[in-house]
Amino acid sequence: MNAPTSRPPGGVSRRTALTGLAAGAGSLALPGTGTAHAAAAAPSPSPSASASAADPAPGAMRLFADPGFDFAGLLALGAAGMRASEVGEVLTAVNAVNAAGLSEQSYTDTFRAWGDRLAAPPAGGRHAGDVPPQTRRFRSLRAAQYYAQALFYVLGTTSPADEKALYLAGRAAWDTFTRLCSPAAVRAEVPYGGTHLPVWFFRPDGPARRRPTVILTNGSDGQNVDMWTYGVSAALDRGWNALVYDGPGQGQLLFVEEIPFTTRWEKVVTPLVDWLVARKDVDAARIALTGLSMGGNLVARAAAFEHRLAAVVCQPGCVNPWLGFDKELRDIVTPDKAETNRVWNEEVVPELPPQLAFTVKKRFEIFDRQALRQARAGKVLTDLWTPSQVAIGLDITKLVDRIKAPTLVLDYDFEQFYPGQPRQMYDLLRSRREYVKMTEATGAQLHCSPMAPQQHCDVVFDWLDGTLRPAGS
Numbered sequence: 001m002n003a004p005t006s007r008p009p010g011g012v013s014r015r016t017a018l019t020g021l022a023a024g025a026g027s028l029a030l031p032g033t034g035t036a037h038a039a040a041a042a043p044s045p046s047p048s049a050s051a052s053a054a055d056p057a058p059g060a061m062r063l064f065a066d067p068g069f070d071f072a073g074l075l076a077l078g079a080a081g082m083r084a085s086e087v088g089e090v091l092t093a094v095n096a097v098n099a100a101g102l103s104e105q106s107y108t109d110t111f112r113a114w115g116d117r118l119a120a121p122p123a124g125g126r127h128a129g130d131v132p133p134q135t136r137r138f139r140s141l142r143a144a145q146y147y148a149q150a151l152f153y154v155l156g157t158t159s160p161a162d163e164k165a166l167y168l169a170g171r172a173a174w175d176t177f178t179r180l181c182s183p184a185a186v187r188a189e190v191p192y193g194g195t196h197l198p199v200w201f202f203r204p205d206g207p208a209r210r211r212p213t214v215i216l217t218n219g220s221d222g223q224n225v226d227m228w229t230y231g232v233s234a235a236l237d238r239g240w241n242a243l244v245y246d247g248p249g250q251g252q253l254l255f256v257e258e259i260p261f262t263t264r265w266e267k268v269v270t271p272l273v274d275w276l277v278a279r280k281d282v283d284a285a286r287i288a289l290t291g292l293s294m295g296g297n298l299v300a301r302a303a304a305f306e307h308r309l310a311a312v313v314c315q316p317g318c319v320n321p322w323l324g325f326d327k328e329l330r331d332i333v334t335p336d337k338a339e340t341n342r343v344w345n346e347e348v349v350p351e352l353p354p355q356l357a358f359t360v361k362k363r364f365e366i367f368d369r370q371a372l373r374q375a376r377a378g379k380v381l382t383d384l385w386t387p388s389q390v391a392i393g394l395d396i397t398k399l400v401d402r403i404k405a406p407t408l409v410l411d412y413d414f415e416q417f418y419p420g421q422p423r424q425m426y427d428l429l430r431s432r433r434e435y436v437k438m439t440e441a442t443g444a445q446l447h448c449s450p451m452a453p454q455q456h457c458d459v460v461f462d463w464l465d466g467t468l469r470p471a472g473s
Helices: 013-024 049-053 067-082 087-100 104-119 133-156 160-180 224-237 251-255 266-277 295-303 327-332 337-351 354-367 369-376 385-392 421-428 453-467
Strands: 186-192 195-202 211-217 241-245 282-292 311-315 407-412 433-438
Touching: 067 087, 067 104, 067 133, 067 224, 067 453, 087 104, 087 133, 104 133, 104 160, 133 160, 133 224, 133 354, 160 224, 160 251, 160 369, 186 266, 195 224, 195 251, 195 266, 211 224, 211 266, 211 295, 224 241, 224 282, 224 453, 241 266, 266 282, 266 295, 282 295, 282 453, 295 311, 295 407, 311 453, 327 337, 337 385, 354 369, 354 385, 369 385, 407 421, 407 453, 421 433, 433 453
Parallel strands: 211 241, 211 282, 282 311, 311 407, 407 433
Antiparallel strands: 186 195, 195 241
């Protein structure tokens, strides 16, 4: 999950179609308190008045003038509560970006330099082998955060081909962090189709026993560091196991193997459940599945078919990611592939300014290998129709009522990407269900509460603890 990329629409109608491309944002993509009513009987009939009138990021919350960059910066800043960033480091980077002139280039260069700085030994003449593991552990986690920030915007720079290298730098930092956890995360490869899903299995420090376990699912452009912030840390504190993984269109599978998103996420989750059930330290009756940002759509799809799940959390509820794209862009995509691509290439692409071209590259690389390769070559995709079919195929409107597990649906004041869809999912559910609105009153507004991940985790894990509490406890 990361930042939206839209800018104010331009003057031509075809160009305005591109302002909705930010809807693909996932991890941390993907905006209560810990005592928020996680058992609300039903959603309120209308959005809060404050959410409709106020500035979604007022005063000190405005790090950058552009709301997309601001969202990215807030995600990095909010992660400090889980030690996945440092307030001073983020604000120093923000000042440097603004001083250089806000752009994809300045943002990427600044945060990449911070990742490089923390991936290296600290100043003082130490060699890597001499750095205490306690220091190296969280330096590596923060490096992973800053590389992820740079990775999101690299396609808008003069070096888009650096995307894979930036991913690998962040991945190396993440792997270092997971090795230095106590106990170290279990690293494994779970078979999936013709490849494998990389997984990291985190366990609390303590006696070996069967424990409740949460499978943490990222969104459309988040990195593993976001899963630490939005689940692993909280799970370990509560005595839970936590499984982090890369699915198709994510992490290793996207940036290294060039495997785009699938519309059949149950085929991703089922082998993960198989792997967990076979472990002696997992309580097979208490396996939960969470999805952050667009992951809220993916896990709902999986739960409609995989009924061994004991609970599901959609953060936020998302029934149709395609509707997050602007209607004028959606109207370009018709059943006629040739005509769709003719209009795209002849009428839209020639009008694209650099910033919107970046938006297009970023939003469609996750859905199609050719689009990814063209983006890395600095080109706008020429085939709009093919990746659009994947996005369209993520519609789960007719599947939500198949979910059998208890389900928590989160919503957010000022939800940028899927407004109205959490309520729609809640209404479609036929299983035990709860709806929680994260609000600006406690600083938890915006998609995935970027400024309040601790509150966010409190709400989610309070609900999970209550839902999966063993009988008689």
